[in-house]
Amino acid sequence: MPHPQDSQNRINDFVVKLANVNGTGSASANTLVMKSIFRMGIPVIGKNYFPSNIQGLPTWYEIRVTREGHAARSSRVDLMVAMNAETYAKDVKDVSAGGYLIFDSTWPRPMLLKRDDITILGAPLARMCNETFQGVRSRILLKNIMYAGLLGALLDIDLQIMRTLLGESYANKKALLDSNIQALEIGYNYAKEHFTCPLPLRLEPMDKTSNHILIDGNTAAGLGCLYAGATVGAWYPITPSTSIMDTFKSFCQKWRVDAQTGENDFVIVQCEDELAAIGAVIGASWNGARAFTPTSGPGISLMNEFIGLAYYAEIPAVIMDVQRVGPSTGMPTRTQQCDLMLAAYASHGDTRHVLLFPSNPEECFYLSVQAFDLAERLQTPVFLMSDLDIGMNDWMCTNLAWDDEYQPDRGKVLSKEQIEKLDKFYRFFDHDGDAIPYRTLPGVHPKGAYFTRGSGHNQYGGYTEDATEYQIVVDRLKRKFDTAKTLVPEAVLTGDGTHATGIISLGSCDGAIQEALTLLERQGIQLDYLRVRAFPFGEDVEAFLAAHSLVFVVEQNRDAQFKSLLTLETRVEKEKLSSILYYSGLPMASDVVVDGILAELGRRQHPSVGGKRPSPVIKLQPSFT
Amino acid sequence: MSFIAKPKVAHPSLPRNALGLTRRDYEGGMSTLCAGCGHDSVTAAIVEAIWEMSIRPEQLVKLSGIGCSSKTTAYFDSGGHGFNSVHGRMPSIATGAISANRDLHYVGVSGDGDTLSIGFGQFAHAIRRNLNMLYIIENNGVYGLTKGQFSASADIGTKAKRGEENRQPPVDPVLTALTLGGSFIARSFSGDKEQLVPLIMAGLRHRGFALIDVLSPCVTFNDHQGSTKSYSFIRENYDAVVHADFIAPAQEITASYAAGEAMSVAMHDGSRILLRKLDPSYDPTDRTRAYAYLRSRLAQGEYVTGLIHIDESSPDFHEVSGSSTTPMNQLPYARLSPGSEGLKKILNRYR
Numbered sequence: 001m002p003h004p005q006d007s008q009n010r011i012n013d014f015v016v017k018l019a020n021v022n023g024t025g026s027a028s029a030n031t032l033v034m035k036s037i038f039r040m041g042i043p044v045i046g047k048n049y050f051p052s053n054i055q056g057l058p059t060w061y062e063i064r065v066t067r068e069g070h071a072a073r074s075s076r077v078d079l080m081v082a083m084n085a086e087t088y089a090k091d092v093k094d095v096s097a098g099g100y101l102i103f104d105s106t107w108p109r110p111m112l113l114k115r116d117d118i119t120i121l122g123a124p125l126a127r128m129c130n131e132t133f134q135g136v137r138s139r140i141l142l143k144n145i146m147y148a149g150l151l152g153a154l155l156d157i158d159l160q161i162m163r164t165l166l167g168e169s170y171a172n173k174k175a176l177l178d179s180n181i182q183a184l185e186i187g188y189n190y191a192k193e194h195f196t197c198p199l200p201l202r203l204e205p206m207d208k209t210s211n212h213i214l215i216d217g218n219t220a221a222g223l224g225c226l227y228a229g230a231t232v233g234a235w236y237p238i239t240p241s242t243s244i245m246d247t248f249k250s251f252c253q254k255w256r257v258d259a260q261t262g263e264n265d266f267v268i269v270q271c272e273d274e275l276a277a278i279g280a281v282i283g284a285s286w287n288g289a290r291a292f293t294p295t296s297g298p299g300i301s302l303m304n305e306f307i308g309l310a311y312y313a314e315i316p317a318v319i320m321d322v323q324r325v326g327p328s329t330g331m332p333t334r335t336q337q338c339d340l341m342l343a344a345y346a347s348h349g350d351t352r353h354v355l356l357f358p359s360n361p362e363e364c365f366y367l368s369v370q371a372f373d374l375a376e377r378l379q380t381p382v383f384l385m386s387d388l389d390i391g392m393n394d395w396m397c398t399n400l401a402w403d404d405e406y407q408p409d410r411g412k413v414l415s416k417e418q419i420e421k422l423d424k425f426y427r428f429f430d431h432d433g434d435a436i437p438y439r440t441l442p443g444v445h446p447k448g449a450y451f452t453r454g455s456g457h458n459q460y461g462g463y464t465e466d467a468t469e470y471q472i473v474v475d476r477l478k479r480k481f482d483t484a485k486t487l488v489p490e491a492v493l494t495g496d497g498t499h500a501t502g503i504i505s506l507g508s509c510d511g512a513i514q515e516a517l518t519l520l521e522r523q524g525i526q527l528d529y530l531r532v533r534a535f536p537f538g539e540d541v542e543a544f545l546a547a548h549s550l551v552f553v554v555e556q557n558r559d560a561q562f563k564s565l566l567t568l569e570t571r572v573e574k575e576k577l578s579s580i581l582y583y584s585g586l587p588m589a590s591d592v593v594v595d596g597i598l599a600e601l602g603r604r605q606h607p608s609v610g611g612k613r614p615s616p617v618i619k620l621q622p623s624f625t
Numbered sequence: 626m627s628f629i630a631k632p633k634v635a636h637p638s639l640p641r642n643a644l645g646l647t648r649r650d651y652e653g654g655m656s657t658l659c660a661g662c663g664h665d666s667v668t669a670a671i672v673e674a675i676w677e678m679s680i681r682p683e684q685l686v687k688l689s690g691i692g693c694s695s696k697t698t699a700y701f702d703s704g705g706h707g708f709n710s711v712h713g714r715m716p717s718i719a720t721g722a723i724s725a726n727r728d729l730h731y732v733g734v735s736g737d738g739d740t741l742s743i744g745f746g747q748f749a750h751a752i753r754r755n756l757n758m759l760y761i762i763e764n765n766g767v768y769g770l771t772k773g774q775f776s777a778s779a780d781i782g783t784k785a786k787r788g789e790e791n792r793q794p795p796v797d798p799v800l801t802a803l804t805l806g807g808s809f810i811a812r813s814f815s816g817d818k819e820q821l822v823p824l825i826m827a828g829l830r831h832r833g834f835a836l837i838d839v840l841s842p843c844v845t846f847n848d849h850q851g852s853t854k855s856y857s858f859i860r861e862n863y864d865a866v867v868h869a870d871f872i873a874p875a876q877e878i879t880a881s882y883a884a885g886e887a888m889s890v891a892m893h894d895g896s897r898i899l900l901r902k903l904d905p906s907y908d909p910t911d912r913t914r915a916y917a918y919l920r921s922r923l924a925q926g927e928y929v930t931g932l933i934h935i936d937e938s939s940p941d942f943h944e945v946s947g948s949s950t951t952p953m954n955q956l957p958y959a960r961l962s963p964g965s966e967g968l969k970k971i972l973n974r975y976r
Contacts, residue, residue: 283721
């Protein structure tokens with residue numbers, strides 16, 4: 001029998017999972033459902049689990065309706081729309097007790113009746129489509145809109161909002177609009193006639209989304225590049241980063257084309273491989289343009305040699321790493337945080353790179369802009385370490401805002417007039433004590449000319465194989481990394497910083513951790529949480545680690561790469577760090593954190609759990625705006 | 626790599642160009658290549674060409690990869706920015722640099738190892754993109770800095786200094802560029818400055834990718850009997866199909882030539898190349914015939930030199946990209962950002 005506490009009477013707090021077949025056009029139906037809920041003022045997020053193929057393999061879309069506004073996936077399934085015969089058996093099993101399953105009853109599925117703790121609702125979608133619409137493709141596509149209509153009635157979605165959204169999608173395609181509206185209404189009416197509508201899990205309008213948008217991280221990062229004033233983008237297509245360049249290009253085509261001449265204020269180069277992509281970024285940055293490349297782990301592997309050159313020759317470069325599951329080709333359409341070590345020390349020799357860790361699309365936007373400022377200020381490669389969950393899934397974010405006073409930080413670039421006044425220009429000399437030298441751009445002044453090289457050079461820019469001259473430069477590069485600590489974004493503290501136990505994490509773990517903190521607090525367990533937003537780690541990270549006697553390190557990879565970075569790059573005692581690792585490839589849910597913490601605390605029987613330290617030492621950091 | 630700067634003392638009577646600069650002003654550091662290296666002759670030809678063309682020293686960007694040839698960029702135009710990148714990957718640096726500022730002159734100097742082995746992919750794509758640059762290959766058929774291994778341009782049957790015979794077929798950069806649609810393709814010999822200088826000048830003026838494959842013997846590892854890239858072999862097996870004269874925009878054509886044996890190619894900036902055809906049947910504007918001609922001569926063991934193919938109509942990288950005539954690195958930020966009002970409009974799509 002269904003358990004009422006599970007999937008019953010869940011108003012604005014449930015998960016709808018849609019099982020489909022890749023390439024059948026389900027994305028527009030799923031987006032229609034999610035966006036309609038969003039427009040009803042109810043917080044919602046969407047996660048897409050798709051295979052690395054074009055057509056035919058199973059794909060799932062998960063809509064979490066979350067009254068509380070949680071940002072992470074939930075591991076429950078309250079309503080499954082099982083549209084893929086191949087995965088029926090699994091999909092039936094995945095429904096939480098008390099939940100619902102909708103299937104296409106055009107074909108009998110007796111095995112579906114084997115569960116008696118869920119409610120199974122059949123609707124003859126294919127038959128109704130075949131009776132109403134012509135053409136194989138139309139029938140397949142409109143079957144999806146039909147189940148969106150079913151959900152509309154079952155969940156009490158405002159049908160007028162759904163109609164409006166279809167109107168926006170097919171503004172100039174009347175025939176398509178008409179057939180979509182028809183399919184929507186057939187589904188809606190079928191549910192009204194044959195089922196008790198709405199279900200006990202249902203929607204009620206709220207007013208929590210008015211200052212928000214639904215956006216994915218790659219779109220936000222592409223938008224960030226536009227606002228940063230990037231003019232050169234070089235790339236080689238790779239999942240899951242590709243849509244960064246796609247969106248950057250479409251934004252440029254809208255905002256960066258001269259109306260009179262038709263000329264583009266941007267250059268996008270689709271390169272022959274990642275080696276060329278980073279080369280083009282370095283060449284463009286060296287020549288004074290803001291340039292970037294989006295990529296993923298395998299791309300970073302290929303870029304390593306050039307990244308080392310940019311580090312040593314001190315050339316800005318912005319690299320956007322949308323991490324996916326490794327090693328090797330791994331699982332290209334699944335998420336992980338497994339490139340941390342690869343990016344932090346990319347290339348041979350002694351190198352260290354600046355990494356930024358956005359936790360959601362909102363930060364993808366702001367940190368993208370900051371990546372360009374840091375790259376030019378520090379004259380070094382900067383990585384934006386996103387991941388597939390942030391990059392390709394739909395997140396509800398606070399409205400993005402832009403300060404019209406913003407001016408790009410172009411760093412220490414000497415003008416023609418400044419060069420003119422110089423007796424002599426020394427490219428790699430630390431004039432200001434911040435370990436950042438001055439640079440000049442080609443074409444500006446013959447006195448500013450210098451030779452850029454990845455081979456040994458002295459502080460004046462000349463070639464050298466002299467031990468002392470070499471060391472002066474590489475020691476300064478090390479000091480430059482210390483300067484970077486003062487420029488990168490600060491970590492964000494949740495909690496008052498006074499508890500004995502803490503969590504430290506980064507990136508897309510944030511949603512799951514925030515939700516876990518609430519759940520743990522209900523059990524009387526209180527922890528501080530520090531979300532690190534950059535490498536090198538600043539003093540705020542050191543202070544947090546020093547102030548807590550037990551720190552859970554939450555991250556999404558097998559080998560605890562973030563924990564390794566913390567032990568290598570801070571003064572923390574290794575023993576106080578306890579890893580919570582998740583690396584299935586799916587976005588992390590809060591129970592991973594809750595279960596991990598409870599298990600470890602149980603093992604340790606930690607005496608100070610929930611207790612207070614005598615005095616706070618952590619300053620509450622303002623959240624990023 | 627040179628770490629010795631040349632003294633800048635010049636005799637007052639040295640000739641000066643339109644900018645009032647002497648040849649010395651276009652020199653770079655002291656060469657550290659072996660005495661007699663063909664590459665140094667190429668350096669001298671580049672200095673001569675850019676002085677003659679009165680290019681402002683800072684307006685020239687010098688790019689290279691890794692290897693003996695790639696050191697060349699340090700030996701000319703000390704007033705211009707140089708970039709010694711990584712092995713074989715200079716074309717991508719050039720792609721980015723040219724994307725950022727279309728107004729400068731770009732000279733890439735590479736070698737046969739740098740271009741035809743590790744860098745073959747990037748070389749091909751630079752041609753395909755028709756980047757507006759002069760790309761010089763200093764081709765000696767051998768790896769010098771790692772002491773004498775065959776390169777991808779070594780001919781079948783050619784012998785290494787220690788007697789080993791090459792069995793692998795060579796990659797010919799000129800045939801490659803013809804196949805890939807190169808818009809300016811030339812071959813020359815480091816020992817023929819009279820031919821090389823006007824080719825460099827024309828290559829710099831060409832709007833698009835200008836390739837000059839310069840046979841440049843390695844005096845240390847590949848200048849012996851049995852090598853097909855030695856001074857003596859090239860001098861004996863040298864077939865100049867055209868002789869090129871570069872005519873600057875302001876210059877009057879005074880050279881006389883017989884009709885049917887010469888042609889004048891007008892370049893985009895008003896300059897011209899006057900081609901005296903040593904083989905009257907040779908037409909450098911016909912890609913297919915040029916290819917067939919080269920193949921037939923190569924079969925005879927001969928190197929065809931001169932301006933092998935030119936196509937002035939092919940759009941360059943920026944024309945294809947539709948990019949702004951103002952260089953990307955000079956666009957003011959106010960022109961690039963849609964501002965807060967623009968952002969509001971953009972975000973409406975995400976509600």
